[in-house]
Amino acid sequence: MATPSFLANKYLISSCIFVCLNIISSLDKGFALTLAETTKGHHLQLNSLLPASTCSPSTRGHDKKKASLEVVHRHGPCSKQPNQHKLKTPTHTEILQQDQARVNSIHARVSHKEVDDLRQSDTSIPAKSGSVVGSGNYIVTVGLGSPAKPLSLIFDTGSDLTWTQCQPCVKSCYKQKEPIFDPSVSKSYTNISCNSPVCSQLISATGNTPGCSSGTSTCIYGIQYGDQSFSIGYFGKERLALTSVDVFDGFLFGCGQNNQGLFGGSAGLLGLGRNKISLVEQTAQKYGRFFSYCLPSTSSSTGYLSFGRGAGGPSNAVKFTPLSTVSQGGSFYGLNVVGISVGGRQLSISTTVFSSSGTIIDSGTVITRLPATAYSALRDAFRQGMKSYPQAEALSILDTCYNLSGSKTVSYPKIAFAFGGGLTLDLDATGILYVASASQVCLAFAGNSDDNDIAIFGNVQQKRLQVVYDVAGGKVGFASAGCP
Structure with a gap:
């Protein structure tokens, strides 16, 4: 795979949305409190909000025979991360600071305002370390390629482009849970040409005009999030397996060669927005643009992300x-x-x-x-x-x-x-x-x-x-x- 010239140089990308599906995961484990129910109030034992040291997976809404994926919290015991990839749990202040960065980027995106802390006026890519953990994330595991390789992806209704880190990581890749996806060993991977009509769809999906690699004429995507995290790489298509029976050929996604920021542990992003390039639209023929999810109360339990009317x-x-x-x-x-x-x-x-x-x-x-x-x-x-x-x-x-x-x-x-x-x-x-x-x-x-x-x-x-x-x-x- 040829190295596109822009990967070795500076590339201007505007801000989008940082993807961090967050929960409270570092609560004081000594805190147990009963909330009394009144006619105008809730009741709850607050110790039920505290994550346990072991995973208690739920089967509610998660059916392996249907298009339903288990949702886990990246920092909790259900994530099954190898010890070498265990990352520091963010503090509450860090969670809320990253959340504000996301909100700022949404407000700028909706209003089309360009603010200094969201756009890089000097055309440089900000140097952020992937080992720095931001807010906690909800993730699901999907299969990509032929043969299928499992990848844990953050899922986000506020983003459209699905992407993952790819070998050979020409510029930079952060540490992730599974081995980084290698398109060269997949029988079904294909690059998208710069002249392809689908390359132009990146403009509305990422907010940036796609680039073009020198020599191979491969379409290049670039996406930056509210905290200055980013992913840049080849735009390609591949076989995506949500379950063993729900497989989609020619799925459009980003194959990241330069990835930095607060994604630590996850392999990338699953975009569930309303753009034509999102997973929801690319699977519309099978699922009818219908999906549902449930986010669990703590990081020691699980939820689900389901597609189609029969799941959930x-x-x-x-x-x-x-x-x-x-x-x-x-x-x-x-x-x-x-x-x-x-x-x-x-x-x-x-x-x-x-x-x-x-x-x-x-x-x-x-x-x-x-x-x-x-x-x-x-x-x-x-x-x-x-x-x-x-x-x-x-x-x-x-x-x-x-x-x-x-x-x-x-x-x-x-x-x-x-x-x-x-x-x-x-x-x-x-x-x-x-x-x-x-x-x-x-x-x-x-x-x-x-x-x-x-x-x-x-x-x-x-x-x-x-x-x-x-x-x-x-x-x-x-x-x-x-x-x-």
Whole structure:
């Protein structure tokens, strides 16, 4: 395989989205707390949020005979990472800092604003070490090539291009769980020509004009994420196996030759966005643009990512809301939020606050971001319901925290979202509280800087919910208790 000239030189790429599907994985293991249920609150033993030292996989929603993949947390015992690839678990501050970087990149992408910390004006690739771990990630394992090689990929509804690191790693590759994919030993790998119509699809999928290698005329992709992590390499097609029977020939993906950043351990990314190049669109003939997932409550349990109407969890319990298209962000899945209630009472927030900002659901953003006006109302109502408990120091972007170390039983107000189409969604308790320690339990929401930035329904708020994407039907659905 010839070395494209741009891999040895500087290549300008604009920002996209850092992929990190995050959960709380480093909680204080000595913390056990019972939350009392009231007519307006949740109940939960908070020690159930603490990851155990052994994996307790769930079979709910995961059927090996169907197109269903097991979802695990990269830092938990279910990831089965070799000891030599075990990486330091990120701190809560690091998780939230990386989350803010992702949110900043989404806001810039949707508004088409170019900000200095997202674009490299000097055309240089930032030098980030792949050994530096950012936020935790949810991963699934797929097979690539002939014969199929297992690869653990981060899955992300906010990105379109699927990519993995490839040999010979002309420029740079970070350490990953499995051996790096070698296209030269696969019988089904083919490079995409610069003149191929599909090469031009990279512009909308990555936000960057594709390059062209000298000598081989191979299409080159370049994608950069919100924290300046990046992947650059050949654009090719290969056989992708989601299961032993669900195999797709000619799957378009990025074969990374220069990869740096906060992906440590995973082999790359599985893109589930709405662009033509995403996995959802490339498998549309078989699965009908229908998929679902459930994110587990802790890193010591598992969830699932399923494709097609026959796979997944309790579909008969799913309630749907219409999908909307986000202006300037067609790859995102938009939701129509119409209200929020705290403790059973609807907050006094004008619907124009939500309609003016718009909202997306994103599996890669950790903490839900609300318009400034909406967040203030939510925070104030929650604080009123928690006024009998001592406050604690803020944790990064989380400004409403409590010291619950002296309490055996705690009651707190439940939170529900109202979406278009008459759907009211009660959040699981794991989607309301972010537990750093017994002395620092925080409201798991944050506000945008103003009401014009797009709101984001993040993955903490999605935990334990079965989330169903019926893209062809133009709707997203939810069901409670989809996984442990």
